[in-house]
Structures are given as structure tokens and as C-alpha cells.
Amino acid sequence: MTILIDSDTKAIVQGITGNQGSFHTKLMLDYGTRIVAGVTPGKGGLKVEGVPVYDTVNEALDEHEADASIIFVPAPVVRDAVLEAIGSGLKLVVIITEAVPMKDAMEFLWEAKRSSVRIIGPNTPGVITPNECKLGIMPSHVFKKGKVGVVSRSGTLTYEVSAGLTQSGLGQSTCLGLGGDALVGLTFVEALEMFKNDRETDAVALIGEIGGNAEELAAEYIKTTGYAKPVVAYVVGRSAPAGKRMGHAGAIIMGRSGTAESKIKAFESVGVDIAEMPNDVARILRERLE
Amino acid sequence: MKLFEHEAKALGVNFNLPLPRSSLTSTADEAREAAKKLGKTCVIKAQVPVSGRGKAGGIRFASTPEEAYQIAKMLLGGDVKGEKISKLLVEERIPSKKELYLGLTVDRSKLCYSMLASTEGGVDIEEVSEKTPQKIVRRDINPLSGLREYEAREIALKLGYTGRQLLELASIILKVYRIAVACDGELVETNPLIETPEGEFVAADLRILIDDSSLFRHPELQKRVMEITEELKTLEMKAGEKRLAYIELEGEIGVVGNGAGLVMATLDMIKQYGGKPANFCDIGGGASSERVSDAIEIVLSNEKVKILLVNILGGITRCDEVAKGILAVRERIGVIKPMVIRLFGTNDEVGRRMLVEAGIESFDSMENAAKKAVELASKG
Numbered sequence: 001m002t003i004l005i006d007s008d009t010k011a012i013v014q015g016i017t018g019n020q021g022s023f024h025t026k027l028m029l030d031y032g033t034r035i036v037a038g039v040t041p042g043k044g045g046l047k048v049e050g051v052p053v054y055d056t057v058n059e060a061l062d063e064h065e066a067d068a069s070i071i072f073v074p075a076p077v078v079r080d081a082v083l084e085a086i087g088s089g090l091k092l093v094v095i096i097t098e099a100v101p102m103k104d105a106m107e108f109l110w111e112a113k114r115s116s117v118r119i120i121g122p123n124t125p126g127v128i129t130p131n132e133c134k135l136g137i138m139p140s141h142v143f144k145k146g147k148v149g150v151v152s153r154s155g156t157l158t159y160e161v162s163a164g165l166t167q168s169g170l171g172q173s174t175c176l177g178l179g180g181d182a183l184v185g186l187t188f189v190e191a192l193e194m195f196k197n198d199r200e201t202d203a204v205a206l207i208g209e210i211g212g213n214a215e216e217l218a219a220e221y222i223k224t225t226g227y228a229k230p231v232v233a234y235v236v237g238r239s240a241p242a243g244k245r246m247g248h249a250g251a252i253i254m255g256r257s258g259t260a261e262s263k264i265k266a267f268e269s270v271g272v273d274i275a276e277m278p279n280d281v282a283r284i285l286r287e288r289l290e
Numbered sequence: 291m292k293l294f295e296h297e298a299k300a301l302g303v304n305f306n307l308p309l310p311r312s313s314l315t316s317t318a319d320e321a322r323e324a325a326k327k328l329g330k331t332c333v334i335k336a337q338v339p340v341s342g343r344g345k346a347g348g349i350r351f352a353s354t355p356e357e358a359y360q361i362a363k364m365l366l367g368g369d370v371k372g373e374k375i376s377k378l379l380v381e382e383r384i385p386s387k388k389e390l391y392l393g394l395t396v397d398r399s400k401l402c403y404s405m406l407a408s409t410e411g412g413v414d415i416e417e418v419s420e421k422t423p424q425k426i427v428r429r430d431i432n433p434l435s436g437l438r439e440y441e442a443r444e445i446a447l448k449l450g451y452t453g454r455q456l457l458e459l460a461s462i463i464l465k466v467y468r469i470a471v472a473c474d475g476e477l478v479e480t481n482p483l484i485e486t487p488e489g490e491f492v493a494a495d496l497r498i499l500i501d502d503s504s505l506f507r508h509p510e511l512q513k514r515v516m517e518i519t520e521e522l523k524t525l526e527m528k529a530g531e532k533r534l535a536y537i538e539l540e541g542e543i544g545v546v547g548n549g550a551g552l553v554m555a556t557l558d559m560i561k562q563y564g565g566k567p568a569n570f571c572d573i574g575g576g577a578s579s580e581r582v583s584d585a586i587e588i589v590l591s592n593e594k595v596k597i598l599l600v601n602i603l604g605g606i607t608r609c610d611e612v613a614k615g616i617l618a619v620r621e622r623i624g625v626i627k628p629m630v631i632r633l634f635g636t637n638d639e640v641g642r643r644m645l646v647e648a649g650i651e652s653f654d655s656m657e658n659a660a661k662k663a664v665e666l667a668s669k670g
Contacts, residue, residue: 255416
């Protein structure tokens with residue numbers, strides 16, 4: 001058992017005929033992910049990498065069994081694609097597309113909550129359970145099956161930290177990106193809760209960044225639950241100026257809120273180890289797990 | 291995207307928000323005429339997209355048209371907090387009994403709009419919320435149903451208003467919400483919202499921030515972004531045209547990397563080793579060699595940059611493609627500033643070999659590359 005996805009997970013790809021969609025469908029299939037169908041309105045009947053394409057999600061689900069959807073459609077139509085996935089009864093939706101309008105995100109994220117659907121992203125690299133399933137766009141060669149759960153707000157930084165965990169022999173149980181947009185579905189708290197109950201996970205690496213207060217809420221959760229597994233936090237953006245969006249739509253210090261200092265302080269105050277550099281994550285976790 | 295006050299107020303007019311009478315002027319003569327027309331004490335407000343204009347001297351009062359002329363002459367062409375003043379809003383001065391705050395913001399943890407209201411307006415609202423949070427009324431808005439009229443009345447009541455004033459204020463609260471929904475506002479804020487001695491409400495200031503991710507459905511605003519780009523070609527804007535995320539900082543080590551988180555980590559690391567980053571520049575995933583060249587060219591055109599640090603973790607991005615871009619730009623602009631390159635991941639060996647053959651030092655660890663860049667920068 002791992003969290004969110006495993007070798008039994010079957011998924012559809014919304015936006016499968018686009019550049020990104022078809023490219024990553026191939027890479028996910030190569031990794032062994034069970035992509036059973038694709039959806040692009042108006043392109044029903046085509047095949048992409050041998051995967052049948054349908055016009056609607058419902059039609060795809062009439063023909064194939066699936067648990068999850070991964071979305072690559074352009075930002076202006078993400079709202080509709082997510083609502084379609086929710087309406088069709090899928091319970092896990094991964095949104096790769098970045099810079100989704102906040103008003104749209106509010107709507108589908110509340111709709112998802114009402115229908116008990118888990119949303120990961122928008123602007124996420126996805127989820128990977130090494131050797132089992134990859135529902136995302138991450139370079140699979142940096143991951144190796146192991147014991148550390150990784151949850152992050154950044155893509156490349158996840159790869160950087162994961163490469164360190166792989167090199168040190170610790171490996172990863174499941175890695176997931178929460179997404180770089182300002183409004184995203186799955187939170188650090190929910191990810192920590194899942195890792196807590198996962199027998200494959202012995203420790204958690206948490207990678208945060210400036211903007212919002214998701215890290216502060218995670219620290220609060222760790223304190224109130226007396227979280228039993230070791231957690232190492234790495235927070236970036238200490239040198240970021242206020243009021244500027246640092247690449248991610250969500251990485252912005254507004255007035256005095258959302259600073260890296262506040263997040264690091266919150267973690268330190270509840271006894272979470274702080275990594276100063278990406279490589280410290282693996283080093284600290286090795287010490288903790290010995 | 292920040293709207294200018296006059297643009298925000300033009301939007302407010304469409305929603306029947308009660309606003310002061312005003313005119314937009316770009317010369318001192320126009321300002322005098324505008325003041326004459328208003329016929330009483332007026333406020334002259336520099337049109338710059340920054341908050342805290344008042345304290346910085348961007349808002350002044352004139353009791354005669356002549357005074358308005360003098361003030362306009364002084365302000366135009368000057369700046370407020372580094373932003374050039376090219377337009378002034380000349381506005382009637384609204385007599386005030388009380389200054390309120392009303393703001394619609396996006397709550398990132400609750401994933402919805404949140405209406406904040408307070409009778410302690412006219413000052414920095416963050417300060418009010420830190421020192422006296424009980425003086426702020428807060429209402430989260432369900433995005434599936436929107437702000438209901440009764441909810442707006444409840445907010446007005448909590449602020450202590452009754453009778454005709456309660457209805458008046460509730461209608462203003464609803465209008466602020468409707469403006470945000472119509473224009474994809476990330477923030478719609480009136481501070482101060484003035485209560486006059488007669489008991490009327492007037493939005494003396496109106497600040498609107500549009501969600502950048504929504505600009506595709508607001509072509510008129512997107513067009514304005516383009517127009518400004520033509521006027522003032524800063525490096526940030528040039529980078530924006532090439533769809534590179536670039537932010538200028540104070541230091542001398544130029545930075546290019548792939549992925550927002552990785553670049554932020556690079557800046558932090560430079561600081562940690564005692565150096566100062568000159569910029570943030572993210573080329574994103576799967577960049578072509580041209581994109582790498584463009585990014586390096588923009589970063590190096592900042593004169594403060596003494597040394598360049600490129601940090602690439604190859605996934606979809608291929609390190610040989612990055613190396614190709616580095617060599618191409620060196621050829622194109624004849625780079626003489628030293629470069630430190632970190633390549634790790636997809637095709638890194640090929641990429642590093644290409645660089646070594648051209649005499650450029652490269653690393654596989656980010657820490658070592660950052661350390662080297664700081665060392666070289668300190669030698670000057």
C-alpha cells in the first residue's frame with residue numbers, strides 16, 4: 001500500500017491529443033502506468049500511443065474502468081475539464097496545467113470538496129509511486145523505491161531533493177507536488193495525514209515556498225497530532241522580495257504574509273528539522289532513521 | 291495586474307459605486323481647469339500603481355485652481371516610490387465623519403473570496419488586523435452560490451449601521467463583490483470608504499488587482515499590458531515577452547535556472563554563501579537552446595551582473611540542449627563575463643563535455659556551483 005496511486009491505478013488523460021498530453025502519455029505508459037483512455041472533445045475515435053480517444057469522459061468510462069484523471073488541457077478550459085471529471089464520478093484528478101484563473105479554481109475546488117473528489121494541483125508535476133505508477137510529468141529516472149514520502153510545492157526542487165534521497169539510498173515511497181498556483185486542492189496537512197497512515201512511509205520530506213500559509217498550517221497539524229514520523233522541511237524564497245511573483249503564481253509575499261521566515265519559524269517551533277540546502281534533506285533523514 | 295486608480299474608478303462607475311466627482315489630467319493647465327470645474331477644495335492624486343501614495347507625498351489638497359496648477363506642475367514628471375507620474379486625478383474632497391475599510395480578497399487556505407470590512411479605515415489594514423483583529427468583520431463567500439444580499443446586510447449590521455445606512459452600505463458591499471467577479475479581481479478594495487457628515491457613503495479610493503492568470507478573458511486589459519510594454523521596455527518586460535519569469539534584484543550574480551522552486555533555492559544558496567543574486571530567471575521545463583540563449587542574454591544585459599550562474603536539473607529539459615544554448619549565446623553576444631554552470635540529469639554528461647571542450651567550468655552539484663560563483667564574484 002502506498003498513498004494515492006499504486007500499480008492497480010487506472011487513469012484517463014484529458015487533453016491527450018495536445019503536445020504535452022501526447023508526449024507525457026507516452027512517458028507514463030513507458031513507466032508502466034495504466035492509461036486506459038484519453039479524452040479530447042471533437043477528437044473521438046483517434047488513437048494516441050495506442051490509447052483510444054473519446055469525446056467525453058462519460059463515454060470513456062462507459063468503455064473503460066478508471067480511478068483517476070490527469071489533465072493537460074489549456075488553462076481557459078481547465079474549469080470545464082475538472083467539472084466534467086467530477087461529474088463523471090472519478091475520485092482523483094491531477095491538474096498539470098499552470099496559471100488557472102483563481103475564480104475558476106475556487107469553483108471546481110469547492111465542487112470537488114462537495115463530491116469528495118481529491119484534486120492535486122493545478123500547476124503540479126503530479127504524483128509518482130516509484131516502480132508502480134506515475135501520474136505526472138516528472139523525470140522518472142531520479143526516483144527509486146524507498147521509505148521517504150515527499151510532498152512539495154515545486155517541481156524541479158522535488159526532483160533535486162528526490163535525487164538526493166535516491167543517491168543516499170533512502171529512496172521514496174510516494175512523491176507528490178501540490179502545485180505552484182495560488183489556489184490548489186490537496187494540502188500539506190492532507191498529504192501528511194496520508195503518509196502517517198501509510199506503512200511504506202517511514203519519514204516525510206516537505207518542500208515549501210513563499211506565499212500563503214499552507215506550511216504554517218502543516219506545522220500546526222504536526223504539533224496538535226504529535227506526528228510520529230520524522231519530518232524534514234525545506235522552505236525556499238528567503239531572498240525573495242515582497243510583492244513579486246517568483247515564477248509560480250502562488251509564490252508571492254503579500255504585505256507581511258507568506259514569508260519564508262514565518263514558515264521556517266513555524267516548523268522550528270514545533271520541532272521539525274529544517275534543511276538549509278536541498279542536500280541536507282537526505283542527510284538529516286538518514287540521521288533520523290538510523 | 292494592478293489597475294490605476296482612475297481605471298478602477300471607471301470600472302466602479304459601471305457598477306454604480308458612489309464615487310467622488312473627478313477628472314483625469316495630464317498637464318498642469320488641465321488640472322487648473324478641472325479644479326475650477328469642481329469649484330471647491332480638491333484632492334490631487336498621482337496615478338501610480340503603488341499603495342501608500344499619501345504618505346509618500348502623492349496625494350495633495352488644493353483650495354484654489356491656482357494651487358491645483360502649482361501642485362500639478364510639481365507632481366507631473368516626478369515620481370512616487372520610483373513610479374513615474376504622468377497622470378493626475380483631480381477629485382472633489384469628500385467631507386468625512388468616519389473612514390471605513392472594505393476589501394474583497396482571495397483566501398488561499400479557504401479557497402474562496404473573503405470580504406473584510408472595518409470602521410477603522412484610512413490606515414494600513416494589515417496593521418489593524420494585527421493589533422485589533424476584533425475591529426475587522428470577515429465573511430467568507432461560497433464560490434458556488436456567491437455573496438447573498440442578506441450576507442451583505444449582516445456585514446453592514448456588524449459594522450454598527452442600521453436603517454437607511456445599513457441598506458446603503460450593504461449595496462456597496464455587493465457592488466464590490468460584483469466588480470471582483472466581473473473582472474476576475476484578486477483584490478477589490480476601497481480604503482477609505484468615507485461616511486460623510488450627512489450619513490452618505492463615498493468610495494474615496496478604489497484599488498483593483500486583476501488575477502494575471504485571467505487576462506486571456508479580458509482582452510482590453512491585456513492590450514493595455516502590451517501598450518505599457520511598448521512605452522517602458524524594462525528587462526522584466528522584455529523577459530515577459532519571451533515568456534520567461536524574470537525579476538530583477540540588487541546583487542551581482544546573474545542567475546538562470548529551470549523551475550521556480552529551483553531558482554528560488556539557488557538565490558537562497560547564493561545568499562547563504564555570502565553572495566548577492568542579481569535576478570530571478572526561470573526558463574521553465576523542456577527549454578530549447580534558443581530559450582536558454584534568450585534568458586542568458588537578458589540576464590547579462592543587466593550591467594550590475596558580474597558573473598553568471600546557470601543551474602539546470604534536467605528532466606524534460608535536456609542538458610545537451612542547454613549547453614548548446616550557452617555556447618550559442620557566447621558566440622552571439624561575445625560574453626566576456628565568467629560563467630559557472632551546473633548541469634545534472636538528462637544528458638548531463640554530453641552537455642558537460644560540450645562545455646569543457648569550450649573551456650567553460652561545469653559542476654554536477656548545485657552547492658559547489660553556487661559556492662564557486664560566490665567565490666568568483668567576491669574576487670571582482
